[in-house]
Amino acid sequence: MSNSPGNPSAKSGRSGSRPGLGPWIRRNPVFRFFASLRLALLLLGVLIVADAAGTIYESEFSAEVARAYIYEAWWFNLWLLTLCLNLASVAFSRRPWKRHHTGFLLTHFGIITLLVGAVVGRLGGVEGTMTLFKGHPPASFLITDQREVRVTSKGQEAASFPVRILPRSPSPERPVRLGLLKDGTEVWATDYAKKLDAIFTPVSAATGKPAVKLRLSNSLMNQTIEQWVMLDSEDHSALDLGLITIQFKRGQAVSGTSPTDTQALEETIFGFANNPDQQVNKVVRGGTTDTKVILKLENDRPMVIIRRAGQEWTLAAQPGSTQALGKEGFSVRVENYWPDFRITDSGPSSISDQPNNPAVLVTIQGTGTVAAAAIQQDDPHRGTETNPTNAQHMGEIDLSDQQQLSFQLKPDPGQKPVAGPVKLNQPIATGWGAWTLTVTDFLSTAQENTIFRPTPKDAPPMASTASTEGLKVKLVHGSDSDEEWVAMGWSVDYPFSTTPNVVFSYRAVPLPFGLQLTQFEVQRQEGSDSPAGFKSTLLVTDTEGRNYTGSCSMNVPMNYPAAFWRSLTGFTYKISQASWNPDNLDQSSVQILLDPGWSLKWLGSLVICSGIFCLFYLQPPRRTRLPLPAPEPPPKKKSKPKKIPTHA
Numbered sequence: 001m002s003n004s005p006g007n008p009s010a011k012s013g014r015s016g017s018r019p020g021l022g023p024w025i026r027r028n029p030v031f032r033f034f035a036s037l038r039l040a041l042l043l044l045g046v047l048i049v050a051d052a053a054g055t056i057y058e059s060e061f062s063a064e065v066a067r068a069y070i071y072e073a074w075w076f077n078l079w080l081l082t083l084c085l086n087l088a089s090v091a092f093s094r095r096p097w098k099r100h101h102t103g104f105l106l107t108h109f110g111i112i113t114l115l116v117g118a119v120v121g122r123l124g125g126v127e128g129t130m131t132l133f134k135g136h137p138p139a140s141f142l143i144t145d146q147r148e149v150r151v152t153s154k155g156q157e158a159a160s161f162p163v164r165i166l167p168r169s170p171s172p173e174r175p176v177r178l179g180l181l182k183d184g185t186e187v188w189a190t191d192y193a194k195k196l197d198a199i200f201t202p203v204s205a206a207t208g209k210p211a212v213k214l215r216l217s218n219s220l221m222n223q224t225i226e227q228w229v230m231l232d233s234e235d236h237s238a239l240d241l242g243l244i245t246i247q248f249k250r251g252q253a254v255s256g257t258s259p260t261d262t263q264a265l266e267e268t269i270f271g272f273a274n275n276p277d278q279q280v281n282k283v284v285r286g287g288t289t290d291t292k293v294i295l296k297l298e299n300d301r302p303m304v305i306i307r308r309a310g311q312e313w314t315l316a317a318q319p320g321s322t323q324a325l326g327k328e329g330f331s332v333r334v335e336n337y338w339p340d341f342r343i344t345d346s347g348p349s350s351i352s353d354q355p356n357n358p359a360v361l362v363t364i365q366g367t368g369t370v371a372a373a374a375i376q377q378d379d380p381h382r383g384t385e386t387n388p389t390n391a392q393h394m395g396e397i398d399l400s401d402q403q404q405l406s407f408q409l410k411p412d413p414g415q416k417p418v419a420g421p422v423k424l425n426q427p428i429a430t431g432w433g434a435w436t437l438t439v440t441d442f443l444s445t446a447q448e449n450t451i452f453r454p455t456p457k458d459a460p461p462m463a464s465t466a467s468t469e470g471l472k473v474k475l476v477h478g479s480d481s482d483e484e485w486v487a488m489g490w491s492v493d494y495p496f497s498t499t500p501n502v503v504f505s506y507r508a509v510p511l512p513f514g515l516q517l518t519q520f521e522v523q524r525q526e527g528s529d530s531p532a533g534f535k536s537t538l539l540v541t542d543t544e545g546r547n548y549t550g551s552c553s554m555n556v557p558m559n560y561p562a563a564f565w566r567s568l569t570g571f572t573y574k575i576s577q578a579s580w581n582p583d584n585l586d587q588s589s590v591q592i593l594l595d596p597g598w599s600l601k602w603l604g605s606l607v608i609c610s611g612i613f614c615l616f617y618l619q620p621p622r623r624t625r626l627p628l629p630a631p632e633p634p635p636k637k638k639s640k641p642k643k644i645p646t647h648a
Contacts, residue, residue: 210445
């Protein structure tokens with residue numbers, strides 16, 4: 001067959017296909033795959049499930065979790081891109097377009113426009129919060145929920161590196177390289193902790209303030225609390241535990257008296273294998289020794305574990321066994337062991353040789369400083385009583401002009417305050433139940449310093465500031481390297497020649513205007529103090545010094561700039577009321593959003609609605625085809641009569 005003008009099948013190289021789209025693309029397997037209805041149903045089904053999962057994540061956890069695992073995940077973006085290709089392929093597969101394709105094309109074009117607007121808003125938009133205070137100068141920085149590490153070195157501009165914690169946070173096994181500074185320093189994130197303890201740890205210096213390290217211990221509760229306190233410090237001059245408060249003050253030296261001098265201590269302690277957290281103490285001489293006794297069975301052999309002053313010793317549970325406890329002159333002696341301990345009329349005894357209820361009795365001896373005699377019990381099988389009231393225990397560590405330390409303690413109600421000199425690492429029986437106080441270190445001149453450490457799950461409570469999240473940042477410059485924990489909102493100086501300073505914080509975005517709170521109002525429900533609404537009156541100052549006053553309240557945002565075309569196109573900052581502080585009505589938090597894809601989202605939504613309207617209401621009426629008449633049956637053939645043969 002020749003390609004002649006008279007051959008209709010040879011026009012434009014098409015053979016039996018609709019004009020406007022070549023047969024080569026219709027037969028292309030890639031185009032047929034993206035234009036298939038099965039792919040569209042699969043894409044829409046997965047998107048519905050993903051949106052439902054994102055809603056659940058946001059309600060159960062947070063919006064950050066939903067974004068990290070769903071909305072900003074790579075697979076979700078790839079899925080949206082595939083959906084756009086599917087919609088475009090289906091639209092082109094209908095070429096040449098007819099009038100009745102209008103609603104179909106508008107619907108597909110609207111969905112694509114809506115998705116493009118969402119991407120533009122995510123890439124070019126800004127969203128964050130700002131806390132304002134009445135009477136303060138205008139604020140022009142917006143705090144977002146994106147974390148970053150900012151490094152500032154001497155003679156260089158500050159460099160910022162974004163940090164992603166979800167869906168995978170940095171770890172020692174999988175560190176993340178954040179970037180490179182201009183001087184060749186590599187910046188790594190090597191670990192992340194949800195909670196860091198901010199521990200006040202002063203460092204010795206040529207000039208500064210005196211500081212002492214205090215340790216409160218309770219052997220019965222197996223609890224130890226340590227904290228540095230600094231003289232004349234605004235935030236760290238006392239160890240405050242609620243019921244117990246010990247302050248560091250200036251005072252006069254206190255000479256030793258009979259109840260406070262160093263003297264012999266002797267204490268007997270019952271330990272039980274079936275209940276290692278409990279023990280029975282009895283002070284024989286002086287005061288408590290602040291010792292924990294644990295009885296364990298190792299390969300059916302009873303062993304005694306002694307814990308004191310942060311150290312641990314182990315010895316066999318055989319009567320007469322002894323063990324020296326460190327260099328402070330304390331020792332332990334095993335008095336008796338019972339495999340099946342019971343209390344009878346004649347005293348402690350064992351009712352069998354089987355280790356059903358093992359118990360041990362030990363004696364701890366040594367010398368120490370005693371502030372008040374421990375409370376004695378008539379029954380040796382009862383523990384030391386604790387303070388039955390909720391009265392606060394007060395104590396002081398005093399520093400004289402001669403750099404001598406002394407203490408003053410107010411024991412339980414009914415007992416007189418006691419005082420005496422302080423000797424390092426000598427426990428002081430406080431008279432507050434089984435609590436002992438020890439001054440473990442003293443710095444005559446020190447500078448304030450705070451270190452951060454991850455909060456262990458099973459660690460004893462430490463006196464520290466509120467926990468916060470933190471990132472472990474490592475800097476590598478040639479042969480020098482150092483890594484430190486950096487808490488959120490804090491800065492750390494690294495010991496390099498360029499003195500780099502590292503800050504871990506949420507990203508702050510500068511705004512082209514300043515925002516100031518002039519008035520905050522709380523509308524109350526009639527007849528009650530319950531809040532019914534909030535309203536913030538704001539003063540906006542642009543870069544040229546012009547002022548604009550507006551207000552935002554619940555569900556009624558404020559737009560700046562307020563030009564109609566900016567509001568229509570989305571190139572305006574929407575300022576909404578976010579939260580408030582009931583204890584301070586001069587404080588207000590606002591949320592600020594800039595979404596350049598807002599107009600595309602609205603345009604896409606309107607086009608989708610128009611397409612649906614065209615599909616259902618503007619379709620041209622279809623012509624009713626009359627049924628064709630039934631074909632007439634073919635005429636029957638006439639049969640010829642058979643000839644009957646005749647016989648002559």
